[in-house]
Amino acid sequence: MKHRILTAAATLAVLLSLAVVAGAQTRKKIEATIRFDFVAGESRLKAGDYSVIRVSDKAFLLRSADGKSKAIVLAPIAIRQREEGSPERLVFKRYGNEYFLAQVWSDRTGDGHGLYPAKAEARLAKQVEQRNSAPQTIEVFAKTK
Numbered sequence: 366m367k368h369r370i371l372t373a374a375a376t377l378a379v380l381l382s383l384a385v386v387a388g389a390q391t392r393k394k395i396e397a398t399i400r401f402d403f404v405a406g407e408s409r410l411k412a413g414d415y416s417v418i419r420v421s422d423k424a425f426l427l428r429s430a431d432g433k434s435k436a437i438v439l440a441p442i443a444i445r446q447r448e449e450g451s452p453e454r455l456v457f458k459r460y461g462n463e464y465f466l467a468q469v470w471s472d473r474t475g476d477g478h479g480l481y482p483a484k485a486e487a488r489l490a491k492q493v494e495q496r497n498s499a500p501q502t503i504e505v506f507a508k509t510k
Contacts (some may be wrong), residue, residue, distance in 0.1 A: 394418045395453045395471050397507035403457060403464040404483050408436035415467060417455065417507065423478070425469050425487075440469050442479030449475045453507040458500040460489040472509075 372481070376498035390440060395417045402411050405427050413429035423441040456477075465486040470477040482490065 378504055389439065391475050393471055394439035394510045395507040396510050397455055397504055397505050399455070400463050403466060404485060405436045405466040406438040408438075408479065410434045410436060416510070420470055420477060425471070425478070427466075438466065438469075438480055440480050442481070444468060444477035444479050445475055446477070449473060451475060453509055455505045455507060457503040457505065458486065460486070460493055460500050463489060471507075 370434070391408075396414065397417065398408075398414050400412050404410070410427065410429070411434055413434070416426075416428050416430070418426045418428070420426050420437070423439055425438050425440055427436045427438065434506070450473050450480065451470065453468045453472060455466060457464045458463075458467045465483055467482075468479050470476050490500065497510060
């Protein structure tokens with residue numbers, strides 16, 4: 366019985382170690398200077414320098430360089446529209462003076478991650494659609510760290 370418990374504990378420790386290593390490998394960080402205030406998820410963030418860290422398959426942490434602004438956003442929409450080697454970037458939708466984070470491209474594989482529209486964005490999108498207009502797309506290029 367004692368041997369079985371020790372074996373189970375050792376197996377669990379190995380699995381947890383592998384999970385930590387795998388998690389660390391997915392935590393790729395990009396940095397970008399965003400020159401306008403924006404909404405990420407349901408959080409309003411100020412213009413500035415930001416780090417974007419992938420914390421899981423479908424979530425990213427945005428953190429300002431001064432550490433005062435942070436947001437975790439879910440980006441569950443898989444996007445593949447670019448060729449491999451395309452630069453890392455953040456894609457925003459602009460409605461008038463309001464900017465909303467829409468996509469995160471955190472590596473050069475050609476795979477991106479889309480966010481669901483924030484409540485405020487959905488409201489603005491409906492107004493823009495009624496005027497037979499479309500939001501402007503803004504790309505902010507980033508660098509890998």
